[in-house]
Amino acid sequence: MISFDGTAVTSHADFASPPEMKNYGESYTPPADVLDGKFYSSQFGFLADGFISLDAGTAIWIEMTSATPGLEVYEGGMRMMRDMHTYAPIFGTDGSDTTWKWNGMMHHPWFAATNPGNYSADFNIYIGDEITGAALSGYVPSTVTLEWVTVPAPTSASILGLGGLVGMRRRRH
Ligand SMILES: [Cu+2]
Structure with a gap:
């Protein structure tokens, strides 16, 4: 949840326990295939907490200032609009900004990792030049930390509950 009062950015993340990054052992059609063979989660999303009014020429920028090695991030969007997601690497993944x-x-990014473990990422959310992203003085930034835990690839027995079997048959026919 991100808000801005004209001077200060504030942010907070609501989670009782770190969400799970799951490896479903599936293959996806490009560009979503960046998630193939990885643990991933799109549970966290950046969301405006109330109305945000920005000064001309400024934008809200989000910087990943540090993260557990191996954490990857890909551009997502609204969870209901998966077809619109670019899956472009962001936040330093693959040499991105x-x-x-x-x-x-x-915006729900796709957070992913190849290796199991606990992951976290620190973000600095600030007002910057809308073109260059350079931080602007006179504004107060905000930091937030997100965390995830990986869960093992589910076995075929646990994936295929009764509902899963019915779903698969429908898709095949
Ligand atoms: Cu959402």
Whole structure:
């Protein structure tokens, strides 16, 4: 949840326990195939907490300032609009910029990792030049930390509950 009062950015993450990054052992059609063979989660999303009014020429930028090695991030969007997700690497993944301009819309990035473990990432959310992302003086940034835990690839027995079997048959026919 991100808010801005004209001077200060504030942010907070609501989670009782770190969400799970799961490896479903599936293959996806490009560009979503960046998640193949990985643990991943899109549970966290950047969301405006109330109305945000920005000064002309400024934007809200989100920088990943540090993260557990091996954590990857890909551009997502609204969870219901998966077809619109670019899956482009962001926040330093694959040499991408560590900063990312947020357009104020709900955005669930895809957080992924190849190796099991506990992951966390620290973000600095600040007001910057809308073109360059350079931080602007006179504004107060906010930091937030997100965490995940990986869970093992489910066995075929646990994936295929009765509902799963029915779903698969329908898709095949
Ligand atoms: Cu959402």
